[in-house]
Amino acid sequence: MRVGIIGIGHGVFGRRSDATVQELAFEAFRAAIEDAGIERKDIDCSVIGAVPEYHKQRSLAGVVQEYLGLVPKPTWLTEVACASGSAAIRTAWLSIRAGVHDIVAVIGCQKMTEISTPEILALMGRVGEVQWESVFGTTFPGYYAMFAMRHMHEFQTTPEHLAEVAVKNHFYGARNPCALFRKEITRERALASEEVATPLRVFDCCANADGAACLILAREEKALEISKKPVWLAGMGCATASMSVLRRPNLVGLPSAVEAARQAYEMAGVGPGDIKVAEVHDCFTIAELMAYEDLGFCKKGEGGRFIAERRSYIGGSVAVNVDGGLKAKGHPIGATGVSMTCEIARQLRGEVPPDRLVPGADIGLTHNVGGIGQYCFVQVLKRE
């Protein structure tokens, strides 16, 4: 049975001191049900993607459920770090495939500016394996800096290659009204920015943001009945890698991404060459280069050349992160996976403004990484 996307809602990402997390969720939810042309009563269940630790409010799913007016329907929250939104989509998809629910709302939402900077730093400082790795100072930029150093060493990837990813994503982010950073940057500016963890500079890193995104999913018959242009979740991959990077086979890619992509391509019956538009998890610029390779858009080690040749721009082999990516759109961790799927669904519907539309896109992909690659979710989407 196919599961279709019939409603898309996306809020503005940024420092949203104007809204609580439930208000952010509502903003996206209202847009999604209006887009679907349904009412709250038509929804059988909701699933919330979020990382609870960043919020003072506990029981986020319960608070959101009440605020959206969905009580007494079922809800639950999924958490797999920065891939929490994609896990929410996956369990919603499972609930429809299982014949248990017909229409499910998936809400990715995250308020990251509610807690204090020391509290955020304390959380961010414990993203790795706490017992054996965090004690050595392996923070997020630290891990991705290791990936970058090794990629440079093995494949002659350069700081310029990394900067080009940021330039592309800011170029498209400037054209996305929901993005946090809506301005273009030059390669020179990126390369002159402050170093965070060698070789990563400020412009190699994505930024925390508040935000929410929502999808309405429906089982095939309902989707065809309700929507003129359903987009199908055609391939759904989910895989893990060890938390400890010490136990990874290498540091130049994410084994979880390779495996999740394999599953998604197989289920959808397509290959990397069929993908016209993709959202990949560019938490750091090196992550986008590794994603090109792990997803099979190019061979391992050729990510630097891929961006240098502008093959991930619109008009290249596959348009990647043409909404700005995590880099320019911002990264409200629980919302990111849902935001990615919203963007691909909009691209496949042809409803993106012309300055960042991928013409004729019929097959798209999302690649959402949790943490340092201990989780990866890959989806292949197809239009009717």
Added chain:
Amino acid sequence: MRVGIIGIGHGVFGRRSDATVQELAFEAFRAAIEDAGIERKDIDCSVIGAVPEYHKQRSLAGVVQEYLGLVPKPTWLTEVACASGSAAIRTAWLSIRAGVHDIVAVIGCQKMTEISTPEILALMGRVGEVQWESVFGTTFPGYYAMFAMRHMHEFQTTPEHLAEVAVKNHFYGARNPCALFRKEITRERALASEEVATPLRVFDCCANADGAACLILAREEKALEISKKPVWLAGMGCATASMSVLRRPNLVGLPSAVEAARQAYEMAGVGPGDIKVAEVHDCFTIAELMAYEDLGFCKKGEGGRFIAERRSYIGGSVAVNVDGGLKAKGHPIGATGVSMTCEIARQLRGEVPPDRLVPGADIGLTHNVGGIGQYCFVQVLKRE
């Protein structure tokens, strides 16, 4: 398609300073796969039930997945407060019903003694709706004290009724080697214990604990092939109520429990009179009385008489919490739902020691509440 329980594993609940959360998970997981007679490679996916905020380690699902040796298989974590374990069971059940996975490990695990007491108090102080209710001092005992006061006012429920719940659960907890409190208490001792929030006293409250429990679920054909005595997840209910108690229709029951029970009974094709053994969410003694009523074991308001007449003891109408319940077994929040299902499955298999076995039990039930009732999951289990 039926989904069966083929493996059960349960660790010791208590102050487990001897083990990290992943070690607790492993203890239960190893017991479950040994019980099922399968190997790690037979497992397609794992789902973790836990509340992340209590742990220093982040990405719990990833850490547990690595420690159990299940990489690169899929995993995700579900969080719905104290019902997180039941949400994990639900999404695992969905994944099997959906035809996506054949055999799934569900691990409920929680380390609650890892963070400091002030940190725990800060978390526990924010269990309600933070913006509008927590500011008035509504902590967990505060909410359940309101439920108890109102129940006493409307139905002449007495402190003695509440104490009798604690006496029963300690009686059975004393016979459960996995329980935190393994000693019987008298009604007099319970009634003389210190007041926490009028009318609730120390012995009306369950206790935080560390612990883990694990279930191996399989699709029907696999379950029949692997297990001589599968227990079936015959009815699966899940519902919500408003977080704000201000918006509840009354304070003498949980509307989410009534609705979740309705769903579970309907799916299983049974009624409350068919249930021989039940695990209900006795986070406070009043919660067990309300559960008798919400689940239909007796009429609304008759919970006090139900326990006074020992109708929830073995030999009564329905044996309730004969493993000690949250009260005596301890309440490692993410593990609790899985622990409940482990106990019912063991009872239906007839594998519980004679001093707390429910003779001839063929149909059982679990009732797992999240927070102050904003979530409730009810399962009906049947033996082959």
